[in-house]
Amino acid sequence: MNAVNFYSKPAIRWLIVFLFAFALSIEYLTPPEYVVGYLYIGGIVLTSNHLRRRETFLITLIAAFLTLSNLWFPVYQLSQASTIVNRAIVVMALIVTSVISDRNRHYQAAIAQQQLRLHAQEQLASLREDFVSTLTHDLKTPLLGAIETLKAMQRAEFGAITPTQQTVFTTMQRSHQTTLQLVEMMLDIYRNDADGLTLKLQPIELGAIAQDAMLTLRELAAARRVHLSLNYSDSGFRQSLWAMGDALQLRRVFSNLITNSIHHSPRGASVEIWLESRPSHQVVKVLDAGLGVAPEELPHLFERFYQGQSDRQATGSGLGLYLSRQIIEAHSGKIWAENRVPNGAIFAFRLPTISP
Structure with a gap:
């Protein structure tokens, strides 16, 4: 008999009949005082x-x-109260077994x-990530080509250009x-999720990284008419904030947070970067x-x-802050956001302090 036939419903029914016949024969061949009704449990579970x-x-x-009928069949005789109680207990056990088995089957x-839903979701997530990763990778080549072409046009390699065209090419670039x-940010995010973030750790000074990020974003801030300022704690004096980190990755965090604040600040406003040195942590805040x-x-x-539902969240891609969280958590740090009084927002992170 093969496995398929063995586990078919007719085979299960015959097995149950056999178990009941075996239990019944033992039940009726022994005096009523011997309660063997527990043998029916196997058939109930099956x-x-x-x-x-x-x-x-x-x-x-x-x-x-059958358990109760053995009190009078096959030979009718008066049974002791203890025998009746024992058989009543067996009946209760059979009913409880049936109820528990039914619940287990439901569970x-x-x-x-x-598990099927989770497996389907995992497959869908894997397909989506593969699709996005492939798509973003294939998009880099035409974008790089377009940027280099615009640079060549700005250098007048294809002929003279007017100031108006120069402005247009600059905007397009x-x-x-x-x-x-x-x-590139999407590629980094999916690569970090799949393989983890590899860091090149070394002692770094956060103030220098903050200044580099501000210098890179100076033109963006000027175009948005936003003033950038760097402040050190409550004293205002320059301090050294040393931490163990990857300078390139932390510069990306600074750039993401500052860019986010520039985009969501009104014209003429200021974006403030505050650096605070504490005994156990170095704290960076972007206001x-x-x-x-x-x-x-x-x-x-x-x-x-x-x-999010507000105008502030609706304008972003939701990637820069997520990548920043990946980087900070890989440095054993913490990143968070809070509202500023009376208006505005604060995006901050902290890293463990080290000696210079």
Whole structure:
């Protein structure tokens, strides 16, 4: 007999009949004082696991009836009270077994369905990540080509250009650079999720990294008419904030947070970078005077692709803050956001302090 036939419903029914016949023969060949009705449990469990609920209910009733009927069949005689109580206990055990088996079957079915859903979601997530990774990788080549072509046109390699055309080419190049940065950011995020973030750790001074990031974003701030300022704690005097980190990755965090604040600050406002040295942590805060963040959205700002309901969150891609969280957590640090009084937002992170 092969496995398929063995586990088929007809085979299960014959096995249950055999178990009941075996239990019944032992039950009726022994005096009523010997209660062996527990042997019916095997048939009940098999019925519950492989057959329908109605059949389980029927088998349980039959087992209970046979257990009690042995008090008078095959030989009628007066039974002691202890014998009757023992058989009543067996009947209760059979009913409880039937109920528990039915619940276990229900739970197993629910677990199986949940596992199928999780497997389907994992497959979908894997396909989506592969698709995005491939798509972003293929987008880099035409973007790089377009940027180099625009640079050549700005250098008048294809003929003389007017000042108006120069302005247009500069705008187009900046737009392509922004798109390229977004594509590279997506690639980095998926690479970090899949393989983890590899850091080149060394002692670094956060003030120097902050100044480099501000210098890089100077033109963007000027175009938005936003003033950038660097401040050291409450004293205002320059301090050295040493931490163990990857300078390139932390510069990306500074750039992401400062860029985010520039984009969400009104014209003529200031974006302030505050550096605070503490005994156990170095703290970096980026303050803006924008619209702020709804309190219920603050815990979700650093989730991947998160888009809030307010105008501030709706304008971003949801990638820069998520990548910043990846980098800071890889440095054993913490990143967070809070609202600024009376208006604006504060994006901050902290890293463990080391000796210079």
